[in-house]
Amino acid sequence: MTMTTSSTSTSPSRKSGTRSGYRFNIVGMIGLAIILFWALIAIFAPVIIPYPVGEIVDVDYFGPLSREFWFGSDYLGRDMFSRILMGARYTVGISLAAVTIACFSGVVLGMIAAVAGGWLDTLLSRFLDALNSIPGKLFGLVVVAAVGSSIPVLILTLSVIYIPGSYRFARALAVNINAMDFITVARIRGENTFYLIRSEILPNIAGPVLADLGLRFVFIVLLLSGLSFLGLGVQPPYADWGALVRENIGGLPFGAPAVMFPSLAIASLTISVNLLIDNLPQKIRDRSE
Amino acid sequence: MINLVEICDLKVEATTDSGRRVEIIKGVSLSIAEGEIVALIGESGSGKTTIALTLMGHARPGCRISGGSVSVAGKDLVALTEKQRAKVRGTEVAYVPQSAAAAFNPATTIMDQVIEVTRIHGLMSPDEARTRAVELFRALSLPEPETIGSRYPHQVSGGQLQRLAAAMALIGDPKLVIFDEPTTALDVTTQIEVLRAFKAVMKKGGIAGVYVSHDLAVVAQIADRIVVLKGGETQETGTTEEILNAAKHPYTRELLAAFEPKPRGTVSPEAARGSLLKIEDLVAGYGRRQADGLPLVRAVEHVSLKVEKGRNLGIIGESGCGKSTLARAIAGILPAAVGKIVFDGKELGRSARDRSRDQLREMQIVFQYADTALNPAKSIEDILDRPLVFYHGMDRKARSVRIDELLDMVRLPRNLRHRRPAELSGGQKQRVNFARALAAEPKLILCDEITSALDTVVAAAVIDLLKELQRELGLSYIFISHDLSVVEAICDEIVVMYGGRKVEEIMPAKLKAPQHPYSQLLFSSVPKLDPAWLDGLAQDPELVRAYCRR
Numbered sequence: 127m128t129m130t131t132s133s134t135s136t137s138p139s140r141k142s143g144t145r146s147g148y149r150f151n152i153v154g155m156i157g158l159a160i161i162l163f164w165a166l167i168a169i170f171a172p173v174i175i176p177y178p179v180g181e182i183v184d185v186d187y188f189g190p191l192s193r194e195f196w197f198g199s200d201y202l203g204r205d206m207f208s209r210i211l212m213g214a215r216y217t218v219g220i221s222l223a224a225v226t227i228a229c230f231s232g233v234v235l236g237m238i239a240a241v242a243g244g245w246l247d248t249l250l251s252r253f254l255d256a257l258n259s260i261p262g263k264l265f266g267l268v269v270v271a272a273v274g275s276s277i278p279v280l281i282l283t284l285s286v287i288y289i290p291g292s293y294r295f296a297r298a299l300a301v302n303i304n305a306m307d308f309i310t311v312a313r314i315r316g317e318n319t320f321y322l323i324r325s326e327i328l329p330n331i332a333g334p335v336l337a338d339l340g341l342r343f344v345f346i347v348l349l350l351s352g353l354s355f356l357g358l359g360v361q362p363p364y365a366d367w368g369a370l371v372r373e374n375i376g377g378l379p380f381g382a383p384a385v386m387f388p389s390l391a392i393a394s395l396t397i398s399v400n401l402l403i404d405n406l407p408q409k410i411r412d413r414s415e
Numbered sequence: 416m417i418n419l420v421e422i423c424d425l426k427v428e429a430t431t432d433s434g435r436r437v438e439i440i441k442g443v444s445l446s447i448a449e450g451e452i453v454a455l456i457g458e459s460g461s462g463k464t465t466i467a468l469t470l471m472g473h474a475r476p477g478c479r480i481s482g483g484s485v486s487v488a489g490k491d492l493v494a495l496t497e498k499q500r501a502k503v504r505g506t507e508v509a510y511v512p513q514s515a516a517a518a519f520n521p522a523t524t525i526m527d528q529v530i531e532v533t534r535i536h537g538l539m540s541p542d543e544a545r546t547r548a549v550e551l552f553r554a555l556s557l558p559e560p561e562t563i564g565s566r567y568p569h570q571v572s573g574g575q576l577q578r579l580a581a582a583m584a585l586i587g588d589p590k591l592v593i594f595d596e597p598t599t600a601l602d603v604t605t606q607i608e609v610l611r612a613f614k615a616v617m618k619k620g621g622i623a624g625v626y627v628s629h630d631l632a633v634v635a636q637i638a639d640r641i642v643v644l645k646g647g648e649t650q651e652t653g654t655t656e657e658i659l660n661a662a663k664h665p666y667t668r669e670l671l672a673a674f675e676p677k678p679r680g681t682v683s684p685e686a687a688r689g690s691l692l693k694i695e696d697l698v699a700g701y702g703r704r705q706a707d708g709l710p711l712v713r714a715v716e717h718v719s720l721k722v723e724k725g726r727n728l729g730i731i732g733e734s735g736c737g738k739s740t741l742a743r744a745i746a747g748i749l750p751a752a753v754g755k756i757v758f759d760g761k762e763l764g765r766s767a768r769d770r771s772r773d774q775l776r777e778m779q780i781v782f783q784y785a786d787t788a789l790n791p792a793k794s795i796e797d798i799l800d801r802p803l804v805f806y807h808g809m810d811r812k813a814r815s816v817r818i819d820e821l822l823d824m825v826r827l828p829r830n831l832r833h834r835r836p837a838e839l840s841g842g843q844k845q846r847v848n849f850a851r852a853l854a855a856e857p858k859l860i861l862c863d864e865i866t867s868a869l870d871t872v873v874a875a876a877v878i879d880l881l882k883e884l885q886r887e888l889g890l891s892y893i894f895i896s897h898d899l900s901v902v903e904a905i906c907d908e909i910v911v912m913y914g915g916r917k918v919e920e921i922m923p924a925k926l927k928a929p930q931h932p933y934s935q936l937l938f939s940s941v942p943k944l945d946p947a948w949l950d951g952l953a954q955d956p957e958l959v960r961a962y963c964r965r
Contacts, residue, residue, distance in 0.1 A: 307788035311851070314746055314767045315805060316775045325801075329792030 154405025160398035164391075168214040175208035180363030188374070188382035198383035200374050206384050209370060210391055216359075216366035218395065220277060220350055224284035225343040231285070232292025233335055237323040239293075240300035241309075251297070258290035262349060263356075270358040280359065284346050295338050299331040340403030344396040351392060367392050419488060419590055419623050420447035420470065426482035427465055427474060427647075439478065440465055440647045447591070450621040454634040454655075456670070457644035458870035459841060463627045466644070467593045469493075470625060471508050472500040488590055505532040509584035513596040515576040519568035525579055526564030532587045544586065551582040554619065555612040574605035578612050585616065592617070594626045598633060602733040602897060603940040604962070610636055610949060629870050631674055632942035635659060636949040643667045655946050673875035674900075674944055690757075691859055691891050692722040692745070692778075697754030699744035709752050714740035716915040718754075722859065727885070727892045729906030731899060731937070737915040738895045739783075742863045745893070746780045759858065776806045779852035783864035785844035789836035795822075795847055796832040802854040821850040826880060842873035846880070853884070859891045866901055878904050899941050911937065913962065933962050 167174075177183045184199035191198050197206035235254075239247040269283045303309065304327065312326050351368020353359040360366045365373065370388035377385045427440035440462045447453050455463040468474065469485050472492035485492045488507055492500060504510075509532075512518040519528060529551075530544035539547070545564070552560035555578040568576060577597055584592050594613070598606040614637050617624050628634050634641060634655075641658040643650040643666065651664040662668050697718045702711030714737040722728045730738045743749040745756060747767030756763045758778060764770045782788040789798060799821055803814045819829050825846040836844055845865055852860050862881075866874035882905060884890060896902050902909055909921045911934045919931040929935050936958050942948065 307782045307784060308790045310748055311780070311782075311788055312801075314748060314775060314780065315802060315855075316767070316770075316772050317805070325793075326790055330790065332792075 148407045150407035151405050153401050154407070157398040157401030157403075157405065160394055161402060164214055164218050164395055167211055168218045171211040171215055175205075175211050177205040177208045179208055179212050180204070188377040188380055188384055191383055197387045200370070200384040201376055206370075206387055209365060210367070210387055213365055213367045213370055213388065214391070216277075216364065217347060217350065217368070217392070220280055220284070220360075220366070221343060221346045223281045224288070224346050224350075225339060227281065227285035228288035228346070229292050229335070229339045229342060232289045233296040233328075233331075234323070235289075236293045236296030236298075237300045237327050237331075238319065240297050240304045241319050241322050241327065247297075250293070254290040254293050257286070258294075262287040263352060266349065266353050267356065267358060270353065275358055275361055277360075280350070280353070284349060287349065288342050288346060292338065292342060296331065296335060299334055300327050303327050303330045336406065337403050340400045343399050347392060347396055417489075418446040419449045419451075420445075420625075421486045422446070422466070422469070422483070423486075424483040425466065425469060425480070425485060427462070427469065427478055428481045429478045438481070438647065440469075442483065443644070443647070443649050444483075445642055445649070445652065447623050447625065449590070450623055451640065452617060452624040452626055452638045454626040454628060454638035454641045455644060456628055456631060456634055456641055457650075458629060458872060460646075461644040462647040463629075463644050464595055465647075467595055467625050467627045470591065470593055471504050471510060502536070505589070506536050506538070506587045507589055508591045508593065509587060509589040511577075511580050511584045511592060511594045511597050514600055515580035515597075516568070516573065518580055519576065521568050524565055524567055525571070528568075529564065529579065529583045529586060532583065536587060538587060548582060548586055551585055551616075552579075554616050555579075555582055556608070556615075557582075557612075572605070574601050574609050577601065577609050581613060581616070585620070585622070589622065591623045591625065594624060594628075596628050599628070599630070603899075603942070604733065604936060604959070606633070606942070607940055607949070607952065607954075613637060614949070630942070631659075631670055631871065632944050632948075635944055635946045636942060643670070659944055659946070669872055671944070673871045689724055690721050691724045691759060692893075693755075693757040694721070694745065695719050695755040695757075697741070697744060697751050697756070699740055699749055699751040699754075701749075704752075713752075714915050715744060715751075718912075718915075718917045720910055720917070720920075722891055722893060724858075725885070725889050725891060726908070727894055727906045729902035729909040730893065730895045730912060731897060731902050731909060732912035733897055733937070736912045738897075738912050739863055740915075741912070742780065742861050742893065742895050746778065746861055747775075748780075772806065776802075776855045777858045778861065779855050779857040779859075780861040780863065781845075781848050781852050781865050783867055785841055785848050785865075785868065786836060788848050789844055791836050794833055794835055795839075798836075798847065799832075799851055799854055802851060806855050817854070821854055824853060824884065825850045840873075841869055842877065845869060845877060849877075849880070853888075857890065859893065861893045861895070863895045864897070867896065867898065874901065881905060899938060932958050936962055 182203045183205050184195055184203035187199065187201050187203045189195055189199035189203065195205050195207065197210060200206055200209065235250055239250045265287055266283050270279060273279050300323075309322065309326055312322055348368075350359055350366060351371065354366050354369035355372035359369055367388040371385060371392075374382065374384040374388070422443060422445045425440055425443045426438060428436050428438045430436055443462070443466060445453065455466060457463050465475070465478065469480055469492070470487060472485065472495060474480050480493050483493070487503065490503065492503065495503070519525070526545060526548060529548045530541060533539050533544040534541070538544070548564060549560050552563055557563055557575055557578055563571065563575070563579075571579065581592075581597070597613070598609050601609060610633065616622075626634060626638055638655055640652065640654050642652045643658070643664065645666050650666045651658065651662065658667060659671070662671055697715055698709060698713055699715045700710035700713035704710055716737075718741060720728065730741065732738045740749060744751040747763070747765065747770055750766040756765070758774065761774075763774060767775060796818060799818045800814055803809045803817055809817060818832060822829050822831060827843060827846050827850070831839070831843070836847070839847065845868075848865075866877055869877060878901060881892065885892070892905065894902055894906055907922070910917055911919045911921065911929070911931065913933045919929060919934045921929055921934070929938055936954065939952070939954060
């Protein structure tokens, strides 16, 4: 990513979006465009799918690309195009909700622990370390098996699994900021913890935290796919992208499009999230301006 | 005779954030003869280090040498390839960094690092190199020259480490040594020893040197010639005598004037209206509490002092003497273990948490490092805005007016309010820090080494500003510094600290000379603008041994 930034900064002609005083390079824009594309698909999927998701419409299984079935058909002869469009709802929706909850709670708790210190810090850290020591997939497996698979349960389980990592990350960053003199100045001004974390610490750790959010989003997409692969994610006949890969894995030896396209969909989403996060619009700050 | 170094019309440019190119060295020419020591002097950002680094053919990341030539011993370093330059570095040109502590690898012994240069360039066998290193240690008057090499960097003091860095530079028998502010981070009493060692070694070996510094008095002791730089251009060049006695350029005169201590003079008696702050028997420190209720490491031991309204107290001492801890204890950042702090007639809580908002408002603290004391993510406006909301609850319009007033007070242009701290110079940042303290409308401001990180001229301007504000607002300051001339310029009373204890109290206005031996040593160690000062300085070796951890 650094390569692209440096190349755009040295050649002013290739810079895009500088008029507003912000620099937003082309790679970031592509990432954003792909994410927006999938978000729109997720919202409008029910309107645009050509066939109902659960209906067997093709006479053959693992059918090739054709005019009726753009992405071929799956192992039962269902239309892959429709299934991928509907799958976007689950993958994008669940992952986005889970990553938001995980990062929000993790970062807030992390900053509180760093600022408060003392027993609160120890208590939170040890508790979340304990949580972290349970393997993610196993934890998901047990919870989903015990409570039953539904979308809220999936969202909560995924976010609980990723809170400790986010907490550790934010706390490590916040501890460094917390040692700076401007925090001391704010403390002896008499500011409370809420002000310290919101106004003094958060703006200084926002960059790395967003990068972490991008990574964590990818992990959550992959874990969700993994859970679906084990049959604990979204329940049939609906399927998220991970489940689509799983149910069609038998088509891999034949090079069936039914297994390629959901994989490509997962890759395109996760890669573009990272492209966006690494290339967020930056305000151009120059002494003479 | 051909000069050893010829820099001809050197230009260095840097690329900014938005891809704009800025010329930071604008056509500088200078020459250095064999065995001559030339000082580059100027404020931060004047390009002195950049020029020094080009002598090794190096430009810092983001910068590049865009024009001119730098020839050292007949080789044009600008034209050489990176591989050829690597050959020159360490053998013909060597470098002594500002912070030796950061330049040494903490994981290997000093000897291994000192002789590394000879290994890289294949100059001599390791045994020869070790013998040579010990010779150098002796020449640099390091203690225990035979065995000091087997220690690790954290086992020697800062002044020793700086001399070891010089040994590292000298072992390759260079023709030219670049000293990049090597004594700036040292205490005055330590600085003397280091300067003496450098001077002796350079003179004996007939080695040419480039000495980068912002301290004219230090440079006067060691340099043959001085080049005054500002904004990437040469302002004046001359021998040390010429520069010190007959400076022509106004900027050089400004530098000289900034160095002359301006005693504060007597304060009108009506200024003294009773005591503002009284500290009795304060003990503060770090680490776990012992059985007797005292912390494990006591940085401040039984200190009592008094500040009167409208008057200033100076606290001086070397690094580690507890002066900053004292300030932190007074401000409540580090709660004192024992002692009473009475402020404006009322006893204060030991921790800032136990003090009321008004008590906190009336006592403000300004820190040494201006940049870490300002939140880099906020604009100057937001930084100054907060105390106005927090303490005074002003509305938006009143705050905006007040921010303009505050910026005027600290002599900063008003349009600066939209900038971020990273876009300001060191002096400007310190002014913003000061404006933030003033926004609270305090009665007392604790200044913890506020000018130490600033250039001489800028520091003098900040001191003048403090005096002026005091006249207008009737403030009191506690001024903590290791720099005697700064303290003398602003304080009515000076407390000398050593090893966590108050050693002596001096009133400069009454011209009472220091009585305590440590104060005498400290006062005599401050470099003077006289090239013969270092050679003529006679200090009692007994005294030096007793008080200096060299």
